[in-house]
Amino acid sequence: MDTSWHNSIDKVIHEPARLSMLACLYVVESADFVFLQRQTGLTGGNISSHMSKLEEAGYVKVEKTFVGKRPNTSFQLTEPGRKAMEVYCDRMKKVLGDLAG
Amino acid sequence: MDTSWHNSIDKVIHEPARLSMLACLYVVESADFVFLQRQTGLTGGNISSHMSKLEEAGYVKVEKTFVGKRPNTSFQLTEPGRKAMEVYCDRMKKVLGDLAG
DNA sequence: CCATTTAAGTTTGTATAGCAAACTATACTG
DNA sequence: CAGTATAGTTTGCTATACAAACTTAAATGG
Numbered sequence: 001m002d003t004s005w006h007n008s009i010d011k012v013i014h015e016p017a018r019l020s021m022l023a024c025l026y027v028v029e030s031a032d033f034v035f036l037q038r039q040t041g042l043t044g045g046n047i048s049s050h051m052s053k054l055e056e057a058g059y060v061k062v063e064k065t066f067v068g069k070r071p072n073t074s075f076q077l078t079e080p081g082r083k084a085m086e087v088y089c090d091r092m093k094k095v096l097g098d099l100a101g
Numbered sequence: 102m103d104t105s106w107h108n109s110i111d112k113v114i115h116e117p118a119r120l121s122m123l124a125c126l127y128v129v130e131s132a133d134f135v136f137l138q139r140q141t142g143l144t145g146g147n148i149s150s151h152m153s154k155l156e157e158a159g160y161v162k163v164e165k166t167f168v169g170k171r172p173n174t175s176f177q178l179t180e181p182g183r184k185a186m187e188v189y190c191d192r193m194k195k196v197l198g199d200l201a202g
Numbered sequence: 203c204c205a206t207t208t209a210a211g212t213t214t215g216t217a218t219a220g221c222a223a224a225c226t227a228t229a230c231t232g
Numbered sequence: 233c234a235g236t237a238t239a240g241t242t243t244g245c246t247a248t249a250c251a252a253a254c255t256t257a258a259a260t261g262g
Contacts, residue, residue: 001124001125001128003121003122003124003125003140003141004121004140004141004142005117005121006117006118006120006121006141006142006143007117007142009117011117014115014117016106016107016108016110016112016115017107019107019196020104020105020106020107021104023102023104023196023199023200024102024104026200027102027200039104039105040104040105040107041105041107041108042107085200086201089197089200089201092193092197093194093197095120095124096190096193096194096197098124099124099127099128099186099190100187100190
């Protein structure tokens with residue numbers, strides 16, 4: 001079994017809170033701030049700071065608009081983000097698969 | 102899909118370097134310091150500090166002896182450690198499985 | 203119409219964590 | 233005996249996650 005893969009896993013994605021958000025974005029194509037907050041159970045502060053990191057990484061695109069008179073921030077996965085998720089999932093599945101089949 | 106599992110994943114195990122070491126211990130039943138170092142590609146300092154954490158968590162048992170005149174430190178998974186690995190793997194597989202089948 | 207509360211988000215403060223480099227101690231080797 | 237290698241720990245720095253405080257603006261209500 002290979003056990004030297006530890007530096008090949010994407011830490012931006014690996015963080016549970018972010019993986020949770022990304023998992024959500026992976027399936028819905030677009031989600032706004034409040035939806036993600038409700039869905040993941042994360043605090044607003046967490047969503048905000050983690051999203052900054054995901055944006056920096058180029059994994060999500062952020063769009064700020066107004067809905068009625070209230071601000072609305074919506075997120076969606078970029079292509080690189082989707083690709084990175086797939087790579088991450090494949091690698092983790094392989095690691096975990098090796099342990100139990 | 103459930104996307105609020107982020108706080109139910111065991112961070113002690115989740116850390117890639119430790120997961121790598123644990124994956125190794127999971128299959129070999131007992132491994133010494135140098136073996137783990139070679140196997141995982143981690144530095145001695147990393148093995149040392151991460152193992153301290155795993156020991157604190159009760160996931161590994163540490164045994165210090167001498168082989169010939171040289172010190173030899175060997176590690177093995179405890180039962181709680183093995184159990185925790187299984188729980189971790191199941192949860193992660195579920196998360197990842199939900200994303201791609 | 204002013205005061206209060208609620209909502210959406212961001213910034214800040216703190217404690218923790220990971221990693222690499224430096225260090226300790228001991229054993230070989232020439 | 234001097235120098236190098238081995239086994240392992242400690243230290244110092246940087247980065248990170250999380251919660252709490254803050255900002256801005258809109259709804260509510262007396």
